[in-house]
Amino acid sequence: MSRFLNRSLKALTPYVPGEQPRGEERLIKLNTNESPFPPSPLVLDALSRAEAEKLRLYPDPTCRAAAEAIAREVGVSPAQVVLGNGSDELLAFAFHGFCENGAAFADITYGFYRVFCEMFHVKACVVPLREDYSVRVEDYAGRRETVFLANPNAPTGLSLPLSAVRALLMQDKNRLVVVDEAYVDFGGESAVALLPECENLLVVRTFSKSRSLAGARVGFAVASEALAADLNALRFSFNPYNINRLSLLAAEYAMRDRAYFARCRDAIIENREWTRQQLQERGFTVLESKANFLFAKGPLGGQEYLTALRARGILVRWFSAPRTRDFVRVSIGTRTDMEALIRATDEILREAGHEKGNN
Numbered sequence: 001m002s003r004f005l006n007r008s009l010k011a012l013t014p015y016v017p018g019e020q021p022r023g024e025e026r027l028i029k030l031n032t033n034e035s036p037f038p039p040s041p042l043v044l045d046a047l048s049r050a051e052a053e054k055l056r057l058y059p060d061p062t063c064r065a066a067a068e069a070i071a072r073e074v075g076v077s078p079a080q081v082v083l084g085n086g087s088d089e090l091l092a093f094a095f096h097g098f099c100e101n102g103a104a105f106a107d108i109t110y111g112f113y114r115v116f117c118e119m120f121h122v123k124a125c126v127v128p129l130r131e132d133y134s135v136r137v138e139d140y141a142g143r144r145e146t147v148f149l150a151n152p153n154a155p156t157g158l159s160l161p162l163s164a165v166r167a168l169l170m171q172d173k174n175r176l177v178v179v180d181e182a183y184v185d186f187g188g189e190s191a192v193a194l195l196p197e198c199e200n201l202l203v204v205r206t207f208s209k210s211r212s213l214a215g216a217r218v219g220f221a222v223a224s225e226a227l228a229a230d231l232n233a234l235r236f237s238f239n240p241y242n243i244n245r246l247s248l249l250a251a252e253y254a255m256r257d258r259a260y261f262a263r264c265r266d267a268i269i270e271n272r273e274w275t276r277q278q279l280q281e282r283g284f285t286v287l288e289s290k291a292n293f294l295f296a297k298g299p300l301g302g303q304e305y306l307t308a309l310r311a312r313g314i315l316v317r318w319f320s321a322p323r324t325r326d327f328v329r330v331s332i333g334t335r336t337d338m339e340a341l342i343r344a345t346d347e348i349l350r351e352a353g354h355e356k357g358n359n
C-alpha cells in the first residue's frame with residue numbers, strides 16, 4: 001500500500017472475481033456464470049471492420065439504439081432504461097446515489113454489495129437468510145435502508161416469487177428496493193411487471209449471463225422515468241461514454257435476436273436440470289436453482305471438491321463463509337462440459353472412498 005490512499009479507504013477489501021485462465025491450459029470453466037455459447041450471429045455480423053474504424057469517435061452518450069432495443073424487449077419506454085458498463089456499474093451508482101439511509105441485503109448474496117458499501121461509505125445492514133437459504137421478506141419490514149435483493153439470488157440460485165417481491169416493495173413506498181436480476185432469464189419472474197404500481201423499484205439486469213456478452217461489459221437498469229433520469233444524472237457525472245461503441249452494438253443486436261436467446265436459455269435450463277439430477281443421484285444436496293448455476297453440497301467439503309475438480313481441469317467457485325463453505329457453485333455449461341463434471345465427480349468420490357449413492 002502506498003501512503004497516498006485515502007485513510008477512509010485503507011480497510012477496503014476488494015471483490016475477488018473468479019479465475020480467468022490465460023488459455024495455455026485446456027480448462028472447463030464453470031466458475032463465473034458466463035454463457036458457454038458464443039454471442040448471437042447478429043452480434044458477430046454487426047461488429048464489422050467498418051464499425052471498428054469508427055472507434056475514433058466517441059460513442060452515443062444517450063445509448064439510444066441499444067436502449068430502444070432493450071425497451072422494446074422488456075416492455076417499457078426507452079426513457080426508463082439506463083445502460084451501464086456491466087450491471088456492476090449501475091449497482092455502484094445505486095450504492096453511491098440512493099443509499100442515504102444505508103443498504104440492507106442478505107448475509108449470503110452477491111459479494112459486491114458489501115464492497116460497494118465500503119467503497120462509498122454506506123452503512124450495511126446484513127439480514128440473514130433462513131436456515132434453508134430463502135429470503136424472509138418480513139425481516140425487511142420497518143427497515144429504512146435501501147434494499148438490495150438479488151433475485152434469483154447468488155450463489156444460492158433460489159428465486160423469490162413476484163408476490164413476495166411486491167410485498168417487499170409495498171412495506172414502505174418511500175424506501176427504494178433494488179432488484180438485481182442478473183439471472184432472471186433462467187426461470188425467475190421479473191419485477192419489471194411491478195413498475196407501473198411501484199415507483200420505489202429499480203431493476204438491474206445484465207447482458208453478461210443470458211446474452212453471452214460478459215466480455216462486452218453491458219448492463220441495464222429499468223425504473224420509473226424519474227428514477228432513470230436520476231441514474232442518468234449520476235452516469236453523466238461520472239462517465240457519459242461509459243459503454244464503448246462496439247459493446248453498444250453488441251447489446252443492441254443481442255437484444256434483437258430473440259430466437260437465439262431463447263435457444264441458448266433453454267439449453268442452459270435443460271443442462272441445469274440434468275446436472276442437478278446427476279449430482280443428487282450421487283448424494284449431493286442441490287438447492288433448487290432458477291439461475292445458470294447450481295449450489296451443491298456433496299460428501300466432500302466444498303474446498304476439497306473444488307481442489308479435486310481443479311486437478312482435473314474443471315473450475316468451479318467456492319465461498320469460504322461458514323454458511324457456504326460446504327457448497328460449491330457450478331456454472332452450467334454445454335452438455336459436454338456437464339458430462340465431464342459428472343465423470344470427474346465419480347472419480348473423485350471413488351478415490352475418496354465414497355460409493356456412488358444408492359441409484
Ligand SMILES: *Cc1c(COP(=O)(O)O)cnc(C)c1O
Nearest residue numbers: 086087088110154182206208219
Ligand atoms: C454477475 C452478476 C452481476 C454483474 O454482472 P455484470 O453485468 O457482468 O457486471 C450482478 N449481480 C449479480 C448477482 C451477478 O451474479
